[in-house]
Amino acid sequence: xxxxxxxxxxxxxxxxxxxxxxxxxxxxxxxxxxxxxxxxxxxxxxxxxxxxxxxxxxxxxxxxxxxxxxxxxxxxxxxxxxxxxxxxxxxxxxxxxxxxxxxxxxxxxxxxxxxxxxxxxxxxxxxxxxxxxxxxxxxxxxxxxxxxxxxxxxxxxxxxxxxxxxxxxxxxxxxxxxxxxxxxxxxxxxxxxxxxxxxxxxxxxxxxxxxxxxxx
Amino acid sequence: xxxxxxxxxxxxxxxxxxxxxxxxxxxxxxxxxxxxxxxxxxxxxxxxxxxxxxxxxxxxxxxxxxxxxxxxxxxxxxxxxxxxxxxxxxxxxxxxxxxxxxxxxxxxxxxxxxxxxxxxxxxxxxxxxxxxxxxxxxxxxxxxxxxxxxxxxxxxxxxxxxxxxxxxxxxxxxxxxxxxxxxxxxxxxxxxxxxxxxxxxxxxxxxxxxxxxxxxxxxxxxxxxxxxxxxxxxxxxxxx
Ligand SMILES: Nc1ncnc2c1ncn2[C@@H]1O[C@H](COP(=O)(O)OP(=O)(O)OP(=O)(O)O)[C@@H](O)[C@H]1O
Ligand SMILES: [Mg+2]
Numbered sequence: 001x002x003x004x005x006x007x008x009x010x011x012x013x014x015x016x017x018x019x020x021x022x023x024x025x026x027x028x029x030x031x032x033x034x035x036x037x038x039x040x041x042x043x044x045x046x047x048x049x050x051x052x053x054x055x056x057x058x059x060x061x062x063x064x065x066x067x068x069x070x071x072x073x074x075x076x077x078x079x080x081x082x083x084x085x086x087x088x089x090x091x092x093x094x095x096x097x098x099x100x101x102x103x104x105x106x107x108x109x110x111x112x113x114x115x116x117x118x119x120x121x122x123x124x125x126x127x128x129x130x131x132x133x134x135x136x137x138x139x140x141x142x143x144x145x146x147x148x149x150x151x152x153x154x155x156x157x158x159x160x161x162x163x164x165x166x167x168x169x170x171x172x173x174x175x176x177x178x179x180x181x182x183x184x185x186x187x188x189x190x191x192x193x194x195x196x197x198x199x200x201x202x203x204x205x206x207x208x209x210x211x212x213x214x215x216x
Numbered sequence: 217x218x219x220x221x222x223x224x225x226x227x228x229x230x231x232x233x234x235x236x237x238x239x240x241x242x243x244x245x246x247x248x249x250x251x252x253x254x255x256x257x258x259x260x261x262x263x264x265x266x267x268x269x270x271x272x273x274x275x276x277x278x279x280x281x282x283x284x285x286x287x288x289x290x291x292x293x294x295x296x297x298x299x300x301x302x303x304x305x306x307x308x309x310x311x312x313x314x315x316x317x318x319x320x321x322x323x324x325x326x327x328x329x330x331x332x333x334x335x336x337x338x339x340x341x342x343x344x345x346x347x348x349x350x351x352x353x354x355x356x357x358x359x360x361x362x363x364x365x366x367x368x369x370x371x372x373x374x375x376x377x378x379x380x381x382x383x384x385x386x387x388x389x390x391x392x393x394x395x396x397x398x399x400x401x402x403x404x405x406x407x408x409x410x411x412x413x414x415x416x417x418x419x420x421x422x423x424x425x426x427x428x429x430x431x432x433x434x435x436x437x438x439x440x441x442x443x444x445x446x447x448x449x450x451x452x453x454x455x456x
Contacts, residue, residue, distance in 0.1 A: 120266055121303035121362075125317035125369060126293035135316060139307050 003184075007191050010178050017174030018195055020088065024170060025157045025199075028095025032156070033149075035096060036103025043108040054104060061101030066159045070094045074166035091160065091168040099156045106148045110141035143214045150207035154200045161196070171195055217242045217373055217404050218263065223272035225258055232258045234428035236272070240406060242372075245399045247415035247436075248408045250425035251451055256408045259425065260375050263406065264295045277372055293321055296366030300378040302358045304350040304365070310337065311346040314365045322369070329368075336364040340394050356387030360394055367398075374398065376407040412456055416440055424448045 007014075042054025061069070074090040085093070114137050122132030164173035175192035179185045218240040225233035232255045240246050248256050261267040262274060265281055265288050274281045277294055305313050314333035318324050324332075337343045340360040342353075350358050359379055366374060376395065380388040392414050399405060399418050409415060415422050415436055422439045424432040424447075432439065432448045440456075443449045 115301075115303075117299060117301050117303035118305065121297075121299065121305070124264055124266060124292055124295075124297040125365070126289050126321040127317060128289050131320055135320065136305055140305075143307070 002186050004187050004190075006184065007187050010182075010188065010191075013174045013178060014171065014191065014195065016169060017171035017192075020091075020168060020170040021157070021160050021172075021195075022199070024088065024091045024095055024160050024163065024168065025153075028092045028160075029099055029153055029156055031092065031096035032099030032103055035100025036107050039100065039104035040107025040111070043104060044111055058101045058104050061098055062105075066094070066098050067162050067165065069098055070163055070166050073097075087163075087167045087169075090166055091163040091170070094163065094166075095156055095160060098159065099152055102152050102155075103149065106145050106152060107141070109148070110144040111137060113144055114140050143211075146207060146211050146214070150204065153203060153207075157200060157203070158196060217244070217277060218406070219273070219275040220263075221273040221275075223259070223262060223274060224270045225255075225262055225267060226270045231270075232428055233262070233270075236428075236430055238423065238430055238433065240373075240404065242404055243402045244420045245403075245405045245407065245418055246421050246423060247419040248406065248423045248425055249410070249412070249415060249451070249455075250423075250431075254425045255428045256425050257377050260297075260377050260406060260408055263375055264292050264297055266297075289321070293317075293369050294372045296369060296371035296374040298359070298362050298366055298374065298376045298379045300381050302350070302355070302362045302382070304358055304362055306350050309347050309349055310342065310353070310361050313350070313361060314368045317365070318368050332368060333364070336367050337361070339367075339397075340364045341390070354387060355383045356390045359383065359391045363391075363394055363398075373404045373406070376405065376409070378408050378410065380409070380411060410455065412440070412452075424451065426451070 039054040039057055042050045043058065045051050045054070070090070073094050074085070074087065078084045118136050118140065119132055122136045123129070127135070160168075160170055161172035163170055164176060167173070171192055175188050179188040182188075218238070220236050220238045223233055223236040224231065236259060248259065250256055258267055262269055263276060269282055276291055279286045279291055281288070281291065305316070308316065311330065311333050314336060315326070315329040318329045318332060319326065334343060334346060337346055340363055342357055342360055342364070345353060345357060345361075350361065353361065379395070380391050383391065388411070392411060395405070395407070395414070396418055407414075407419070419436050421433055422436050423430045424439060424443070424445075426447050432443065432445050434444070439448065440452065443452060
């Protein structure tokens with residue numbers, strides 16, 4: 001009754017979808033990581049201004065749904081700025097800004113969790129604050145960030161499926177398009193689900209491997 | 217080497233150091249003893265500005281720490297510190313722990329740093345542990361690595377904050393042995409300790425701290441056999 005063989009005919013479209021899903025995930029998360037590192041350090045900064053800006057950013061993003069963020073950035077922001085973004089750029093921006101806020105909290109938590117004796121030991125040897133962060137605190141914090149970071153990557157990759165509402169031609173968008181034209185929802189959505197599963201499961205394995213490699 | 221004049225230190229409303237005066241000469245070994253909470257650690261940490269100074273003067277190696285022109289990172293390279301909890305860098309091997317600061321602060325080459333590091337590990341009896349991680353070592357071994365790490369900067373002065381208090385009793389000896397050796401070689405040392413045997417044997421002078429001041433200072437013989445103040449007497453009765 002179900003004909004999974006026909007899925008082969010739609011593989012080119014699904015592959016295009018997969019390409020955009022991966023593109024937006026990778027570029028969005030890389031940018032999100034940079035944002036997260038900057039604003040995470042803002043959240044532990046003694047500089048009041050930096051701290052307040054970082055906190056507002058984190059709270060706004062955490063307090064609103066991704067779907068609303070996506071729609072706002074794609075449909076509302078251009079009206080305010082008078083600058084039109086194509087949907088793919090908008091998709092990357094959404095993932096970057098959204099993951100950046102959660103990653104900021106991950107960075108803050110990890111850096112906070114490093115014993116303050118480490119900073120003192122570094123400083124007492126004559127390393128300046130920046131050097132101590134770079135050579136001592138950051139590498140240890142980074143290791144602790146891997147599990148929650150992996151979680152966030154997986155959440156963000158799944159969130160890219162919401163970008164179909166702003167017309168990003170990613171995997172879910174392609175799936176919806178095919179299924180509504182060919183009435184093969186079961187086959188296509190099952191395949192789409194499998195694609196996500198494979199991506200995320202591979203990522204899980206990779207992270208577990210990295211974590212093991214960093215054991216000391 | 218160290219001159220401290222009327223040093224005060226408060227945490228908020230809590231005044232912990234209430235006017236410390238002292239001198240430590242070059243090559244002198246000073247042990248600081250006193251009850252818990254009397255401000256021993258705080259005093260020591262003021263000497264390399266791990267705590268900022270509320271008021272008073274601390275002059276180390278001719279530099280006034282309060283002076284804006286004093287480069288605190290430069291001072292810290294001259295002042296080694298050993299902590300109760302070792303504070304080794306867990307993500308670096310023993311030799312990397314020892315090499316890091318000379319490389320990044322003194323900017324010496326990796327080869328040079330390694331050579332110096334290996335010599336220091338030899339000196340503290342841990343040459344064969346160079347490539348292990350701190351978590352693979354006993355507490356006593358970790359503390360000896362911490363001493364080697366501080367020495368790698370070739371400091372003029374070493375501060376020890378209860379270096380053996382976190383150790384199992386059977387591991388205390390090996391660390392004190394290394395410290396004795398250092399003292400013999402003429403290192404200037406300020407040692408906060410509960411090891412009265414060590415103070416008696418190694419110290420040139422002993423400071424007894426109580427309630428945020430140095431209540432009494434004298435040679436170990438005098439302090440231990442003939443303490444001047446009632447509080448010193450009481451303290452020693454409790455710990456000896
Ligand atoms: N960072 C800090 N913030 C607030 N209070 C502090 C801080 N560090 C120390 N204190 C307080 O200063 C007082 C003296 O502490 P300090 O650690 O110098 O004592 P100590 O003589 O080293 O004691 P111990 O023998 O227990 O190590 C204590 O009352 C402590 O609570
Ligand atoms: Mg103490």
